[in-house]
Amino acid sequence: MAVHLPLTNEAQAEARDLMLASHGILKPATGDPVAIPSHDISLGCYYLTSVEEKSKGEGKFFSSYDEAILANENGVVGLRTKIKLLLPAEPNSDKRAEIIETTVGRVIFNKALPKGHSFINKTLTKPDLKYIESDIWDEYGEDITVYFLDAIKDLGFYYATRSGISWGMDDLRIPAEKGEIIKEADKLIEDNRQLYEDGLLTEHERRSKAIEIWNTAKSKLSVFVKKQLGPNDPAFIMVDSKSRGNWSVLDQMMGMRGTFANPAGELIELPVRNSLKEGHTPLEYFISTHGARKGLVDTALKTASAGYLTRRLVDVAQDVVITEEDCKDKEGYTLYAEDIKFSGEPLGRRVKGRVVLDDVAGSDGEVIVKRGKIVDKEAAKKIDAVKIEKIKIRSVIKCKSLNGICRLCYGYDLSKNTVVEIGEAVGIITAQAIGEPGTQLTMRTFHTGGVTGGADITMGLPRVEEIFEARPPQFKALVAEVDGKVLAIQEKGKQRAVTIEAAETGEKRDYLISPNLAMAVNPGDIVSKGQQLSEGHVDFKELFKTTDSIDVVARYIIREVQSIYFPTGDSINDKYIELIVRQMFARVRVADPGDTDFLSGDVVERRRMMQEAEKMRAEKKREATFEQLLLGITKVSLSTESFLSAASFQETARVLIDSAIVGKEDYLRGLKENVIIGRLIPAGTGLKREFEE
Known part of the structure; x- marks a missing residue:
């Protein structure tokens, strides 16, 4: 691997302010901590905070932390012995002094917490340490979190050594x-x-x-x-503390x-x-090698396709940068609580860091978040507590900014948990947030040695690709074309027929379906336009044609992608999938050019169509009419205004020849085209410099 040495003052400042490990505590894909104590550290903390029944000095009373620790150092009580401890009253709070049952180990752990943090009195596993870290970040900020992680590292290693936990064959009975x-x-x-x-x-x-x-x-x-295995078995401790295995x-x-x-x-x-x-036995060994080899071969083959998916995502989203404060959008996008079954996340957690379009109120009418305000961690907890069904938020899907997107439609920058800065290259972050777990997904079979029940993403990765490329799915589900009622489901020859009566016209429609697919509706059910009638995947180009609603398609895509990543333990924030959906809807086809320079049938960027429409209105001329397209990410990348970006992506000769024939100009708006000709990219400080010029 290369060693990079920052030479100029700017490069050194960048390394200090952006690349330093202590600034990378949160994961941009989810906003959760990514620097998490694990392995020996979590094993040590688990041992330190666990309880040993009926050990030396049980039940003794102590009036302070130091007194308990001193008693342990002098051999009066054991490290994991149950003791009674006086917790002093907390200044500036209603909490009074109380006596609790705890252990000296837990006292030692609590001394490592920041001043003012409440006493943690439980056996700590790896996920517990992650939640504690997340709370400390929200309450005390980055610097204190870094000191806390350092203290936990020392404690964990020290007590993992002190515990003497090791194991041999005889520990497995x-x-x-x-x-x-x-x-x-x-x-x-x-x-x-x-x-x-x-x-x-x-x-x-x-x-x-x-x-x-x-x-x-x-x-x-x-x-x-x-x-x-009992609670003192090394193998049990390793698994129970979530340290390994x-x-x-x-x-x-x-x-x-x-x-x-x-x-x-x-x-x-x-x-x-x-x-x-x-x-x-030799035969058993032979059978088990099947799975082991499949894991290795899968890893080798799939890493390439995950990498290629990331590249296409980067290409389609690279020019999306935060360019303004507020686009004044009033449409928004609705999040529903029932979608928890796809992403595993409650509504409060999904709206955290987003701007709401209407007041969010509980059942008693108390306003939790005012319209136009951002949902913070406390508000998110309240939303989950009062069980709100749906919330309308500002979303990048509907952002009205013509170049890039605005701060309020995007919301929090998840790597800092504060509102995103102007100039942030959110498109690239999006592509990496979706692509990176893709690389992880491909390697998942590897760990369980191919035992069935190990989740193999062969289902997953090609499906993610199918969604983002807007390809017709292999198992196509039936979709209702009208609002109405299911009258009957009958067998017709080798197929099944579903009869639906349209609510408005009373017209009866028959849908034919393969008998192998299970039905998602029953006779007598009320169905809405675009609702799935059978199992399988919905072809969302058809869904868009039927419903003519970007929201319905966006919700379906988000649910599908989340349901692939969620079971493997990788969660992705909705806003990233929304941003890719925005790009998939970023092209329109000219129907009637009006007085513009477009030609009928041209596929152009939606942004450019809006700019032309504004120009025509100002000059009191006829605007062009257009049809909204839904394209896969490769098609979107190749139909970009920038011929440099398109040519460097795929089909270089074709793109260059087509551009030369029509004498195209490149306005260098995206990141790629600026990298190609060696200019500063229009993001971060580069964007500010462009504004100044």
């Missing part, structure tokens, strides 16, 4: 019940085979029943695996490894009965 469970499964498999031979089951049913029997056996066994790994080490998938992704019905501790 195989449950005595294993033989019985395997015997029972073998009998069920034999019965299953007999049914098949008697002609009562098809081959497919026999196979899936066999796999189900072994999966049930494995989960029965995993219950006993958990019972084998998980129960699935321990199931494989102590229980049984279970069924594996072959390279084609089908399950091999012969299970690996042995655990890793017992060792494998």
